[in-house]
């Protein structure tokens with residue numbers, strides 16, 4: 338159960354008529370969590386990220402990606418790119434193309450430190466905002482732990498992310514991005530190079546002639562034309578290998594449980610089952626990622642099902658093959674030859690039987706290593722990392738939803754509204770009972786498929802969890818954090834008759850099975866319910882419980898319930914004026930004339946204890962609550 342800490346945190350700040358207790362304020366909360374203060378500066382510059390722009394929409398989206406470090410940061414000047422008052426620190430732990438390094442240097446302090454031991458990496462990481470790796474650096478859970486929340490983004494300068502602990506990254510709210518496209522051709526070309534080199538014994542013959550021999554009979558090869566090649570993993574690299582192999586006159590089949598058949602058809606390739614692929618192939622080329630499912634997928638059992646004398650090329654990951662089983666299959670002649678660019682352990686042990694096997698051709702993980710690919714990868718990853726440091730959602734995010742830029746910009750004001758509603762709703766919960774279920778109702782003129790609510794859900798989660806816990810919530814870890822805290826967030830979409838030009842008409846946040854500090858926020862069904870809309874680009878609170886109000890969600894908010902009567906606005910307004918508190922907005926909602934009414938008062942400053950006590954002592958006021966936005 339997600340136990341609300343609200344009782345201890347908020348009783349000081351809230352003055353229901355029943356208690357009328359003395360108040361300090363929510364200052365303690367914001368001191369503990371300066372990020373809260375920063376992110377409430379709606380429309381101000383992105384004070385705690387790396388963005389130099391002053392725009393509310395960027396604040397919104399940026400806060401989706403903010404991590405722990407933002408919380409502990411102090412205010413930054415507009416020239417600063419980092420919450421530390423300096424440029425972000427970017428650690429590059431493996432060789433990266435110069436063009437990418439240049440891009441990174443424009444925004445951050447770049448340190449290139451290669452061949453770090455795991456301990457050295459852990460020591461360095463606590464002062465890094467971004468880490469860029471290739472395949473050799475193991476970004477383990479220990480690395481995220483050692484980062485103490487500072488690491489915001491890991492950039493994998495390449496495709497395979499099996500060297501990054503994605504679960505740990507997600508738990509720590511660290512975005513992982515990769516460079517999925519720039520090395521595709523290089524890897525495919527290397528696959529074809531290995532295929533041809535293996536078929537014609539190029540490497541072995543080269544070594545032999547250099548050793549002073551001339552062995553023309555020993556190195557008679559096999560032809561590729563007319564042979565069947567099974568491409569295992571028909572993604573970007575696999576399909577490029579298939580295309581090239583067809584150019585060599587090979588009959589190409591492919592296995593990929595997730596590849597669309599029309600993509601295969603377009604290349605003239607038939608998609609078949611795993612069993613059929615390995616049984617029919619003369620050559621098998623591996624192009625699937627290393628995952629829990631593909632680990633050692635080529636093993637004793639699968640080698641036994643292959644055509645005798647099959648030839649295997651692996652430019653994917655060493656781990657997809659059981660290497661001991663491959664040695665046995667090579668010794669038995671089941672597998673005639675193998676050409677390997679990748680190994681379960683890299684570099685492989687010096688005495689590796691596999692590497693030393695005379696029927697095996699090896700390269701030291703060179704698939705992506707062309708000048709062109711490395712420059713491309715460097716730029717691709719540098720752009721992704723810089724974007725992430727700016728708080729932008731990445732198109733190459735591996736552990737966060739990829740949201741198209743146009744969707745992000747359209748949803749920006751609603752993202753801010755969502756966070757504020759979450760924050761308001763949680764402050765209305767009285768302590769003692771945990772929040773378990775939150776329901777979000779989106780009213781929109783758009784069809785279900787036309788509204789991506791992942792960002793909004795993440796921000797509502799952030800708004801609910803952050804004020805009452807030490808967790809840092811962002812788009813990366815929002816769902817994980819909610820689940821971990823036993824908080825179930827359900828969503829309902831209601832199609833309404835409003836303008837489809839706008840993505841949303843309103844967002845309603847309901848919290849059930851809790852008590853409220855402000856009884857008027859509870860609807861007849863017993864749920865705390867608040868609703869908001871975006872008006873002129875700004876988030877507005879439009880409903881509290883069953884009362885309609887209209888107050889811009891800026892600064893702080895006072896909600897009062899009173900018997901509807903003349904003079905109430907003036908009395909509360911005067912108290913606030915006496916204490917130099919500027920009222921930014923005021924709105925009254927009532928059930929009917931002379932009955933119950935609630936006043937929603939937006940205030941720029943936080944009223945002091947005396948001001949709040951004075952409001953509480955106005956006899957007509959039955960309950961009131963002060964809320965920090």
Ligand SMILES: NC(=O)C1=CN([C@@H]2O[C@H](COP(=O)(O)OP(=O)(O)OC[C@H]3O[C@@H](n4cnc5c(N)ncnc54)[C@H](O)[C@@H]3O)[C@@H](O)[C@H]2O)C=CC1
Pocket residue numbers: 495496497498517520521524569570571572573574575592593594595596624625626627630631652653654678679702703704705706
């Ligand atoms: N040796 C090197 O330097 C390089 C190696 N690679 C490796 O190649 C892999 C593929 O790269 P891309 O084609 O760019 O990735 P991709 O994501 O475009 O393609 C991977 C394909 O594998 C498929 N797949 C997943 N599980 C499978 C399974 N159990 N059986 C068959 N297919 C399965 C996926 O559906 C996907 O279509 C990477 O994961 C990486 O490990 C990539 C680039 C360079």
Ligand SMILES: O=C(O)C(=O)COP(=O)(O)O
Pocket residue numbers: 471472473494495496497498520702703704705706
């Ligand atoms: O992109 C990939 O998946 C690769 O395997 C390339 O690895 P590298 O960046 O050359 O260490």
